[in-house]
Amino acid sequence: MKKAIVVLALLLVVGIVAAVVGVHYLAPPRSTSESGTKTGEADTSEVLVTVNGTGITRNQMDHQADLIARQRGIPDTPEQQSQYHAMLDPLALKSLITQILLKQAAVKESIAASLEEVEKEMNEIRQGFPSPETFTQRLQELGLDEAKLRQEIAEGMMMQKLVTLHTRQEVAVTDEDVQKFYESHPEMLTNPETIRASHILIGFDEKDTDETKAAKKKQAEDILAQLKKGGDFAELAKQSSTCPSKQQGGDLGYFPRGQMVKPFEDAVFALKLGQLSGVVETQFGYHIIKKTDQKPAGLPPLAEVKDQIREQMQQQKERGAFENYLTELKGAATITYSDAAKQMGVGQPTDLPPGHPGTEAAPESTPESASEAPVQDNPPE
Structure with a gap:
């Protein structure tokens, strides 16, 4: 039991x-x-x-x-x-x-x-x-x-x-019970659209001066330039990001709308798969975002949820x-x-x-x- x-x-x-x-x-x-x-x-x-x-x-x-x-x-x-x-x-x-x-x-x-x-x-x-x-x-x-x-x-x-x-x-x-539940309760199993993304954060806080923030923005712009020249996103995240996700190469996993702060959400959901964002400012600092995967809204296959x-x-x-x-x-x-x-x-x-x-x-x-x-x-x- x-x-x-x-x-x-x-x-x-x-x-x-x-x-x-x-x-x-x-x-x-x-x-x-x-x-x-x-x-x-x-x-x-x-x-x-x-x-x-x-x-x-x-x-x-x-x-x-x-x-x-x-x-x-x-x-x-x-x-x-x-x-x-x-x-x-x-x-x-x-x-x-x-x-x-x-x-x-x-x-x-x-x-x-x-x-x-x-x-x-x-x-x-x-x-x-x-x-x-x-x-x-x-x-x-x-x-x-x-x-x-x-x-x-x-x-x-x-x-x-x-x-x-x-x-x-x-x-x-x-198995018959599971199949019946799957067919009769799609509303309970339907997933919203989700996106997987990685980011590099150059963080700042409210105590930073304008000069300090400008320097951090310049750092983010320099990292973005390296990425556009073919730099490895995960390695640059591990080296420079101030977010704990740096340990995973900046990977944030999958998330739906409404989970991230609005400037970040607007930027990442506007990206095409594999595309890099520009430097995105939020209350946490300056982000460089890469969209790595997406899953459309809908009922997942039975094998995924059984x-x-x-x-x-x-x-x-x-x-x-x-x-x-x-x-x-x-x-x-x-x-x-x-x-x-x-x-x-x-x-x-x-x-x-x-x-x-x-x-x-x-x-x-x-x-x-x-x-x-x-x-x-x-x-x-």
Whole structure:
């Protein structure tokens, strides 16, 4: 099974392994009082949702929302956190519901990761750090140790295997599928006119005096004269251009209209194939441009785009297969939502499959009813 379906599953559960590796996860969690309650908020031990008897507390939701916020690079100021967590809390709660459903299903089907698989992943994570000390420090910042991280890895792999097992037969894309998509969606595949060009730039900036700019223009004119006498464009670009493209002999690759600054675009699109421009001035400096290839607008041959089509269709089928499987799990589960969860928009009729018990009035979950279930303060993401 392609890794895309694994990514799909883990996008919904926001993996803690990513939190360990990602530098943008260094932001602290939302502020709490000494009792562990968010300042001005409800008790973090409040159970918001129960999934087949397993409770999800407000503290778990907060932890998950923090991970999502850090993953997305949301600033950790109180104002930003207040604004974004109003949107992220429902996403975090749904993510935790998904995690519990997947883990419960995996346990029921006796699906597990081997010690060898877990250790291999553990070693790959370690190798992402410059030293063992920085790896240990990162774990400590997240309140983890190696044993806990191994547990998180094992649970993530367990969910991955479950999703792969239940979607394997639904995501094959045939050549016939690709051909049909190509014929029925030409508007999605048609390319605009593109041009390939190389240039030599003699750059200037706003601090340059008129005399300096005049000298740079004279340099560009001298290079143009050399080119007209048969000079090698790529070699002169490597010697004289101030653009990073000099490393490729001035080659800018293919580009459509609207990508370059207007004076440059007007000049290059007016050229014939293989023709040199004069000295063209833009805000970046003086350019000498050579048009090296062009592709007319139109539908490319199937051979050029079949891999792209197949990949897009594969991703769509994987997404649909995973969502269908998740809907099945939700439909077979007993999920109860507290009033607080419903106020976030989680557990509303539009959020549940048809006929699900949660579409009817459900009793509010309580800490007592959830105390019998294995609730963790920091659940696997």
